[in-house]
Amino acid sequence: MASRICSLAKASEDMHHAMLSMQQVDASREIRQKIVQKLLNHVEECGRKGCAVDIGGAAFTVGLNLLSNIIFSCDLAYYDSNFSQEFKNTVWGVLGGVGKPNFADYFPAFRLIDLQGRRREMKIHFDKLLDTFDGIIDQRLKSEANSSASKDVLDALLSLPKENDHEWSRSAIKHLLMN
Numbered sequence: 001m002a003s004r005i006c007s008l009a010k011a012s013e014d015m016h017h018a019m020l021s022m023q024q025v026d027a028s029r030e031i032r033q034k035i036v037q038k039l040l041n042h043v044e045e046c047g048r049k050g051c052a053v054d055i056g057g058a059a060f061t062v063g064l065n066l067l068s069n070i071i072f073s074c075d076l077a078y079y080d081s082n083f084s085q086e087f088k089n090t091v092w093g094v095l096g097g098v099g100k101p102n103f104a105d106y107f108p109a110f111r112l113i114d115l116q117g118r119r120r121e122m123k124i125h126f127d128k129l130l131d132t133f134d135g136i137i138d139q140r141l142k143s144e145a146n147s148s149a150s151k152d153v154l155d156a157l158l159s160l161p162k163e164n165d166h167e168w169s170r171s172a173i174k175h176l177l178m179n
Helices: 002-020 022-027 029-049 055-072 082-099 118-144 153-158 170-178
Strands: none
Touching (some): 055 082, 055 153, 118 153, 153 170
16 A cells, blocks of 8 residues: 555656746646737737626636646637636635645544534535546547557656556546546
């Protein structure tokens, strides 16, 4: 069990290093330019229509797409899409839930009761994230046979070798992605 935890910690460290190394930052220049161009196109389109630009939504879409292109080699958010708004609400729900004080943290005897419903709320948000990651992994595994690997973080995680006769499970990969 301890070796499994060490393997997960090492994989998490490698994933963060792979995402933030200078080579990765340099390699993602084209992606960053493409995402900024999409933002400019969105702002221009809003100007033509005479409608306001949702700065918060646009910033979220840009940030999410920068990360998702490094991790999954695809955009997860699109301007004015329901999925983007849902995903944003889920992420904000996780961030808000983690930041809220919980009665059970101060009085552990009440932990099993979940008086404030925090555990139930967090489970809903985490399940949505895990379902999203599950769909992306399924799509990648289906397309893997038809194309060459895109060499992103997900590819690196899916190609991790067996360690100590224990193959990396889909659950472990999804939880690493949440890290």
